[in-house]
Amino acid sequence: MKDAAAVTHAYQRDPLDEVLDQIAEMEIALATMKARLKLAKEQGQTVTNTPLRDVAWAAEVLSETESGVYYLVKRSGLPHVRLSEQKIRFVEADVWAWVRGGGVHADKKGRQS
DSSP states (O other): OOOHHHHHHHHOOOHHHHHHHHHHHHHHHHHHHHHHHHHHHHTTOOOOOOOEEOHHHHHHHHTOOHHHHHHHHHHSOOOOEESSSSOEEEEHHHHHHHHHTTOOOBOTTSOBO
């Protein structure tokens, strides 16, 4: 019969294997980003390294609630970048241009005012 220490040691993972797994995941992410950039370029889209701002940032600078920001995106053309079905971000210059162009705000219940 094996003692508990021998059994535990047999199931421990080599730290090098964990690092190699992390590198493999990063390589997959990098390949995905490269493919998306290539597709954007082929479609004539401009790709920049402009930092993207989150919904909390947009709510703060627009004096809105986060719900109000989502409403403005949906109904008032607030420019945004959709990263996934559930995640959007904002380019700061685009938001300020929208405001200067007379962007519409939402009331406390998320309706246009």
